[in-house]
Amino acid sequence: xxxxxxxxxxxxxxxxxxxxxxxxxxxxxxxxxxxxxxxxxxxxxxxxxxxxxxxxxxxxxxxxxxxxxxxxxxxxxxxxxxxxxxxxxxxxxxxxxxxxxxxxxxxxxxxxxxxxxxxxxxxxxxxxxxxxxxxxxxxxxxxxxxxxxxxxxxxxxxxxxxxxxxxxxxxxxxxxxxxxxxxxxxxxxxxxxxxxxxxxxxxxxxxxxxxxxxxxxxxxxxxxxxxxxxxxxxxxxxxxxxxxxxxxxxxxxxxxxxxxxxxxxxxxxxxxxxxxxxxxxxxxxxxxxxxxxxxxxxxxxxxxxxxxxxxxxxxxxxxxxxxxxxxxxxxxxxxxxxxxxxxxxxxxxxxxxxxxxxxxxxxxxxxxxxxxxxxxxxxxxxxxxxxxxxxxxxxxxxxxxxxxxxxxxxxxxxxxxxxxxxxxxxxxxxxxxxxxxxxxxxxxxxxxxxxxxxxxxxxxxxxxxxxxxxxxxxxxxxxxxxxxxxxxxxxxxxxxxxxxxxxxxxxxxxxxxxxxxxxxxxxxxxxxxxxxxxxxxxxxxxxxxxxxxxxxxxxxxxxxxxxxxxxxxxxxxxxxxxxxxxxxxxxxxxxxxxxxxxxxxxxxxxxxxxxxxxxxxxxxxxxxxxxxxxxxxxxxxxxxxxxxxxxxxxxxxxxxxxxxxxxxxxxxxxxxxxxxxxxxxxxxxxxxxxxxxxxxxxxxxxxxxxxxxxxxxxxxxxxxxxxxxxxxxxxxxxxxxxxxxxxxxxxxxxxxxxxxxxxxxxxxxxxxxxxxxxxxxxxxxxxxxxxxxxxxxxxxxxxxxxxxxxxxx
Ligand code: 6A9
Numbered sequence: 028x029x030x031x032x033x034x035x036x037x038x039x040x041x042x043x044x045x046x047x048x049x050x051x052x053x054x055x056x057x058x059x060x061x062x063x064x065x066x067x068x069x070x071x072x073x074x075x076x077x078x079x080x081x082x083x084x085x086x087x088x089x090x091x092x093x094x095x096x097x098x099x100x101x102x103x104x105x106x107x108x109x110x111x112x113x114x115x116x117x118x119x120x121x122x123x124x125x126x127x128x129x130x131x132x133x134x135x136x137x138x139x140x141x142x143x144x145x146x147x148x149x150x151x152x153x154x155x156x157x158x159x160x161x162x163x164x165x166x167x168x169x170x171x172x173x174x175x176x177x178x179x180x181x182x183x184x185x186x187x188x189x190x191x192x193x194x195x196x197x198x199x200x201x202x203x204x205x206x207x208x209x210x211x212x213x214x215x216x217x218x219x220x221x222x223x224x225x226x227x228x229x230x231x232x233x234x235x236x237x238x239x240x241x242x243x244x245x246x247x248x249x250x251x252x253x254x255x256x257x258x259x260x261x262x263x264x265x266x267x268x269x270x271x272x273x274x275x276x277x278x279x280x281x282x283x284x285x286x287x288x289x290x291x292x293x294x295x296x297x298x299x300x301x302x303x304x305x306x307x308x309x310x311x312x313x314x315x316x317x318x319x320x321x322x323x324x325x326x327x328x329x330x331x332x333x334x335x336x337x338x339x340x341x342x343x344x345x346x347x348x349x350x351x352x353x354x355x356x357x358x359x360x361x362x363x364x365x366x367x368x369x370x371x372x373x374x375x376x377x378x379x380x381x382x383x384x385x386x387x388x389x390x391x392x393x394x395x396x397x398x399x400x401x402x403x404x405x406x407x408x409x410x411x412x413x414x415x416x417x418x419x420x421x422x423x424x425x426x427x428x429x430x431x432x433x434x435x436x437x438x439x440x441x442x443x444x445x446x447x448x449x450x451x452x453x454x455x456x457x458x459x460x461x462x463x464x465x466x467x468x469x470x471x472x473x474x475x476x477x478x479x480x481x482x483x484x485x486x487x488x489x490x491x492x493x494x495x496x497x498x499x500x501x502x503x504x505x506x507x508x509x510x511x512x513x514x515x516x517x518x519x520x521x522x523x524x525x526x527x528x529x530x531x532x533x534x535x536x537x538x539x540x541x542x543x544x545x546x547x548x549x550x551x552x553x554x555x556x557x558x559x560x561x562x563x564x565x566x567x568x569x570x571x572x573x574x575x576x577x578x579x580x581x582x583x584x585x586x587x588x589x590x591x592x593x594x595x596x597x598x599x600x601x602x603x604x605x606x607x608x609x610x611x612x613x614x615x616x617x618x619x620x621x622x623x624x625x626x627x628x629x630x631x632x633x634x635x636x637x638x639x640x641x642x643x644x645x646x647x648x649x650x651x652x653x654x655x656x657x658x659x660x661x662x663x664x665x666x667x668x669x670x671x672x673x674x675x676x677x678x679x680x681x682x683x684x685x686x687x688x689x690x691x692x693x694x695x696x697x698x699x700x701x702x703x704x705x706x707x708x709x710x711x712x713x714x715x716x717x718x719x720x721x722x723x724x725x726x727x728x729x730x731x732x733x734x735x736x737x738x739x740x741x742x743x744x745x746x747x748x749x750x751x752x753x754x755x756x757x758x759x760x761x762x763x764x765x766x767x768x769x770x771x772x773x774x775x776x777x778x779x780x781x782x783x784x785x786x787x788x789x790x791x792x793x794x795x796x797x798x799x800x801x802x803x804x805x806x807x808x809x810x811x812x813x814x815x816x817x818x819x820x821x822x823x824x825x826x827x828x829x830x831x832x833x834x835x836x
Pocket of ligand 1: 437
């Protein structure tokens, strides 16, 4: 049935000649896509940093500080996003990876709001040109003549040249231009305009020699591997300058801080160029990158137009894409939605570098013995980690301040909204992740690529192990692609794709290209899948009943008594003590989801043998989920272990883990078990809170204890899965339809209200929410899976307007 329904699409691929054409067309499209995605603010760990998707290349970044007194600079120079900076909020209000966007940084401690407007200007054969307008607006509560120093730097890693175009002796009165040439970018010119704004004046003799209405440039040559440490480099040259002033005038008669903290003007060749301006009050200037092959140079007047055009239609496109439904179809909430989504997409980064992997394959890592976690711990200490790579990754990130790097299972969630906005981009990111896969089929859970990324992670957390897994959420995106091309149910691609300002996704407009993509990726997906089956297999020999002869049972590797970091639900309570015969119901469910997804692709691609094999596995998983993990006593799904009497026993801690077969879409709408699961979901004494579903039941002995990370707090990724499944069952006939509908309607409202209220109150999205108060907690500015609320806002209102009875949103 499935195969027939996609006959039309497959006919295109049937003839070899046609398939060849597709491959050629595909290459051309990929090249074009690369053009529009080459440049971006792809250094999301910085408040504003630009780079192309080229391993060693030109990079730019912004730093600033107030210079009102002699203490400001040390503490207030901004560069990397830090939770301790005391921002009143920051982030992208509008962002599209192919066009640009705008960001505001509410820097209360510096008394200024910094706006960065970034636009991409297509043209030529090297990824086009771009411009950034930097605007500073003095905050209401700070003095109107606030003095701010701003540094934009450009650095060049690898081969090529970058130098100041013309030399001015005291400082530049007009624009500063750098010209450069490097791999993948050809020749280019980077201009920092004189801009607009007042500059501090003083009667101190130093001011006459170095008037602050000039732009100062200090060009240096430093080893490539320390280029990313631009702030320490700046501090070093600032200190030299401060020392000179003090030496000359003494501390008593030193010039004012705005003068003292200016770099020595020393323009020339170098691989890093610091470009500094000092302002009094509001200011604005542009950074314009003109690609030589574009054949046209752009100026500030053009930039104004590009900014306007980039912004125009953004909101409409957001609304057309996510279609917020009542009661969220009002502007206030839609603006909140654009903000969350823009921050998710604005977290897109390009990472390149080596990473720490323990490839010892030590026998202890087989985790075969009781007490294995002590053996593995000892082995981990013994085996020197090795650096491997370098590798590259194009990905979004969970949080710009705290976790500015790729996380495997977070990314599948991030890409769910991205796939609606720009499917081609989502597929590019998926491909980038699968390019990291090793020959065995392993992809590291946390991608800490290069020294800059490592600098954010304590050493004991840096090493990745090639036998450690993480939930395979990228399969969500493959599923979304298949659903969107309508291939499996025979519908045609959605006409919505052509709405408004929304550029059409080439993979959706040409399903044959989507199939080509899947065909190319399929061998990797399969290798990855088999890696999971092999390395995370459970040991079923103690469960020696006939029903389990199929061997479908799974166990996360990498557990300790208190944590299974690999599961993603780090400290969720599990059987104690850990046992090599343990079986984990969440992993079993992920395997079910992955099997189904792979089977869909295999069906589309007419891999008949694979379809047959996957069908057998799927059936066995579905049967064993119930046989191995359902507790008749507790009426929910549980982990299994081997108890003191060498018999298998279920260990139940009610919470997200108990819902997993439901969360991953494996339950039949008519199943009696679904009814019990819904009861657990809706029980206020267990999982239900007015702020979303608790990770652990209020009645569990470990609720709210120890680290209390996944032991009660409300997480949006799991709540998104829950609300999406409730919607599914609310729309399918069955005995639990009404119950599902009621839970769905209320959960949908609760989740949006929780994230929205906290956002209004604090200016941020948060990593998790308190189940008692609803307040955002743990990591601030967590713009990863918390942004899934934009998908929830777009889910239908099934309450018939009954939400009016709820609190004002
Ligand atoms: C340790 C600390 C500056 C934990 O969102 C990323 C992950 C999730 O995948 C996982 O499910 N977070 C969740 O339980 C954050 C993990 C951060 C680990 C970094 C080093 C550095 O502090």
